[in-house]
Amino acid sequence: MRDYYEILGVPRGCDEAALKASFRKLAMEHHPDRNGGCEDASARFKEINEAYSVLSDPQKRAAYDRFGHAGVNGMNGAGGGAGMHDVHDIFNEVFGDVFGDMFGGRGRRSSGPARGQDLRYDLEITLEQAYAGAEVEITVPSAMTCETCSGSGARPGTSPTTCGSCGGQGRVRATQGFFSIERSCPRCGGTGRLVLDPCDDCHGMGQVRRERRLQVRIPAGVDDGARIRLAGEGDAGARGGPRGDLYIFISVRPHELFERDGLDLLCTVPVPMAVAALGGELEAPCLLGGENCDGECKVIIKVPEGAQTGRTVRVKGRGMPSLRSRERGDLVVELFVETPTRLTSRQKELLREFAGLCGDQQHPKSAGFLGKAKRFWSEVTGTA
Template identity: 50%
Template sequence: MSTDIDYYELLGVERTADGQTIKSAYRKLAMQYHPDKNAGCKDSEAKFKAVSEAYDCLKDPQKRAAYDRFGKAAFQQGGFGGGQQDFSGFSDIFENIFGEFMGGRGGPGAGRTAARRGADLRYDMEISLEEAFAGKAAEITVDVSAACEPCGGRGAKPGTSARSCPTCGGAGKVRAQQGFFVVERACPTCHGAGEVIAEPCAACHGEGQVDKRKTLSLNVPPGVDEGTRIRMTGEGEAGARGGPSGDLYVFIHVKRHPLFEREGTTLFARCPISFTTAALGGEIEVPGLDGETHQIRIPAGIQSGKQISKRGVGMPVLSGRGRGDMVVEIQVETPTKLSSRQKELLEEFRATETGDECPASHGFFSKLKAALG
């Protein structure tokens, strides 16, 4: 029987057949051509071996994937066959199929990590609410690893260069066969860099980086809030072996304000007023973060807890136009120190009360009397 017959044709299934279909087809053919049922028949024996070989390949997802792409060439040089097995040929085929998903080489030197981007850094900055309102130009000092100037961050002595690692051939990785699998790990000689430095730079001792304190200018835009993140591109740690630097992220923290609380672009303030202003109405002045004094009109008869909005005098919109609102919450203050004349006037006022002046309290006591009979 020819050994070139397609495995799918041997089992009588489509190339898209699932595992269960392939298994059922094999069992049917195996029972038909089993040597015990066809004693002495050479053709049946050959057919049984052929369908067994086909099923052994197609039942394994990895073997099947290799067969679908390369045919029986995937199992030459031993491959998944019996006897003395040499998996080196199949490991290359397997990597071509699955390397993109499992970190395969993808070509000479693809695993090399000589040039690597530097790490990002974080800096926490505390500002006042006034500074958050107006914005701020500031200078910050950070300690970073910077690229070594004499060697340009390469780590090699000026005038020399790194050479390809003799252990891994510049790949940065070495491979070892363990049974069915090819194990890949970082090269122990170059530690994944793919190159070694014979003459290290005296300034950085071959590291390509030196510790440095930098002073940076930072513009905090108006309207920043708690947790706002400002990115300073390329001001993070230097990259390894000449790689690009990381970024510096400045996180803003806004201190508590003695008068205002903030919610987005809205400013909230609690303002105590006298009971006479609450009763008769009037105006109060509230200083704003913009340095202006804002007039708030108080309607007569206002109660504690009432909120009054002043449009367009709140926090600026970050990276936009306009401002939010200021919301003033009224707190009516009862006087604790009265002169004799003030007490006389209040006594005269109480003598003229009818109950209509304070409908809420009058209604409450009326209901209470009715409830008690």
């Protein structure tokens, strides 16, 4: 006979939490209902239950640790197998919160009012809306309590009757192998009631599908992937139960000018070659809205003399607002030095004259790069 600790895949001396976790995993894997009644799975499932019924009981476990299987013979352990009552208690304890629809215990489902389902709505907004906040109207299809029958599902003037199969309990019990299984009543679907004369509008369901219009407030500073919960705006509950919640998942549409980096906004601005060389001022775009906005959707930035492509200029306080504080990010402007195109003959002549006047001091990076390139070529070719 196999060692109980080996069956459950746990070491001797493991705590109760580790024991229960291993049992839950193995029992779910080898449950007969999940394996099409396979005989090997049923035998393995019975073996797992027998091991757990011993090791989960402190008295039985102590006897097993000291004397092995001989120490638990006659104690509903090895030799006789786990009893019907023991197995049912084990599943109540371990799986009551997971398989309440199959086993009795903590997970028992009432045939009374049930809470409605939560709903998800994917909402795409613009970066401008995320920046300043907005009120957005959405249309959500959801289950509504049928007004004709007030949610009973029965035609007005009639009432649902008690289900004869489960006696109004919503559950039926059957014996399978060495333990009993409790399931939702297949005739009434677990409601405990039967609608013999269904409502014409909801066809006995007690609910109808309708589209509802809701106003959603988008807070300033919301980021891509954020979730907004609207309590009580989900599906209506069955049999007069409370409504579920509506979860709105936010996605921010890519912007043609800006990228977001945390609270900062990044923007690339082309700079004429002359301005980059001599320095000067340029207009850069910014988002309009928010308490720090001066009413203009542009800011003036100073381009330093000799600015190169990739140089950044930071404008304080013109980035995204924070959801949780009064902090605000910056607008980070990356400069892109633009080479002039479609030059006239005179412009080309002036540029050639300018190039002839420039030396290493005007192009230090070019001079440094050429020096490194010459050393590389010398090493490769072996020339001095």
